[in-house]
Amino acid sequence: MSTTEPRTGQSTDRPAAENTGENLLEVRGLxxxxxxxxxxxxxxxxxxxxxxxGIDFSVGPGESLGLVGxxxxxxxxxxxxxxxxxxxTGGSVVFDGEDITHRSPGRMQEARRNLQMIFQDPYSSLNPRHTVGTIIETPMRLNGINPPQGHKKRAQELLETVGLNPEHYNRYPNEFSGGQRQRIGIARALALRPKxxxxxxxxxxxxxxxQAQVVNLLQDLQREFGIAFVFIAHDLAVVRHFSERVAVMYLGKIVEVAGRESLYTRPRHPYxxxxxxxxPEADPDAVKRRERIRLAGDVPSPIDPPSGCRFxxxxxxxxxxxxxxxxxxxRAEGSPTGHLTxxxxxxxPTVAAREEDIVLDPALG
Known part of the structure; x- marks a missing residue:
């Protein structure tokens, strides 16, 4: 069965991104x-x-897909x-209606105007020899984007957008904390107004x-600019707060995809x-009620994965x-449309985790 069934839980309170097809991103057999x-x-x-x-998934315009495991x-x-x-090595990536799987580096630069990345480590992802202003301006200069107000003014506006002082323009990354550096990385990703x-x-x-500040910032930016996200994380509470749909990975395979509430309240895959x-639970009574599953053994080697089902x-x-x-x-029998296992x-569903047993960090709302 194809994994392009209708998405669930998609928000309608943000502007729609321009796209000629139903999905902004289509990944097939990757x-x-x-x-x-x-x-x-x-x-x-x-x-x-x-x-x-060999994984398949899709992301619609303005949608957020969480990738966990x-x-x-x-x-x-x-x-x-x-x-x-x-x-x-194989498969295809179709972005905004065009196959970018084998594009040359020169042609990929065109696609990256609408396809950006925020990296995991805020300390190594920023060049320590460049000022914050240079870091944010560089994507615009490389792509020939000349804002009417100038590169410096645009960079300062982006700093303000992510909650930093525009006067930080001339500072260097080592003058900032980890959270502030990650905000600089977000400002850099926003510089080209990606889809x-x-x-x-x-x-x-x-x-x-x-964490709560940065996640809430990303959510605000998504609503304001209509940006779609592939949100990679291992923290399930953060993913539930941010993502509208969730894909679960195990040993190089996607084992379950569903709308947020469907997956968190009625998971179908044992993993x-x-x-x-x-x-983690904050309520001792909820801990007693929960069925804690402890997986036996270690994760198999991706060099020689198990035959059949990898789990x-x-x-x-x-x-x-x-x-x-x-x-x-x-789609398993009894699952809602779009819940794939x-x-x-x-x-x-009767033995799956109950909604009242999933407790979010209070800082995440």
Whole structure:
């Protein structure tokens, strides 16, 4: 079954982005295999790390899609494939109606005017030798964008938009805290007024109180400018607060995609159920009521993933069929439209996590 079923939970209170098709981003069969080579002079490939191994998803204009999963599941690699910072091994990426999978670096510059990225580490993603003004102005200069008010004025306006003082224009990154540096990275991503931003763990390196500020800032910017987001994170509470739809990854595969409320209150894949059972609780009574699922064993190696369903080696519902047949990402019986699960024996909604058991950080509203 195709994963392009109608999206759920999409907000209608923001301006629509221009797009000739229904979806702004279409990812089909996307793969990234990193070769493993042996030898010093004469090298030969002896295997490959299957970081991303055939995934499908889409993002509509102005929509936010959360991409979650354990560390090493392929989330960040997926973000870099979408923005073509990494070359895909296979599959396709169609952005704004055009296939950008094999575009030359020169032609990719055109696409990147509407496709930007916010990086995970606010300390290494900013050039320490450049001033804040130069960092924000550079994308505009490289793309030949000359604002009527000038580059400096535009950069100062962007600083003000992300909650920084325009007078910070001449300062250097080492003069700012982590949260302020991430705001500078956001201002840089906004400089070209993109249609889509890939946010790769944008708050994972920040303190909890600063996380809330940055997430709420991104949400405000999304509403104001109609920007679509691929929001990569491992914090399920943050993803629920920000994203309208959520895709769950495990070992290079997407195992479940659904609207936010459908996935958090009625997860169908056992792995999603286990992730939600591990969300921290502030209420001791809720902790007692919750069924805590502890997965057995370690995550298998992406060099030699299990046959069939990749989660079967840690799944309490695994049967013989799971070892021989890979489950398709499809709508399970009893699931709402748009809720897709890659499982031969999906969880019943009655045993899934209950909404009252999912507690958000109060700072995230």
């Amino acid at each position: 793969q990234k295999h990193f070769p493993i080579r042996q030898g010093i002079i004469f090298q030969r490939q002896v295997g490959a790390v299957r970081a991303v191994d 354990e560390s090493g599941c392929g989330k960040s690699t997926t973000g870099r494939l979408i923005t073509r910072l990494l070359e895909p 889509l931003i890939v946010a790769d763990e944008p708050v994972s390196a920040l303190d909890v109180s600063i 999603t159920h286990a992730l939600l059972s591990a969300v 079967r080696t840690r799944c309490w519902k695994a049967q013989d069929r799971c070892a021989t047949e890979e489950p398709p990402l499809a 890659a499982c031969h024996f999906p969880e019943e």
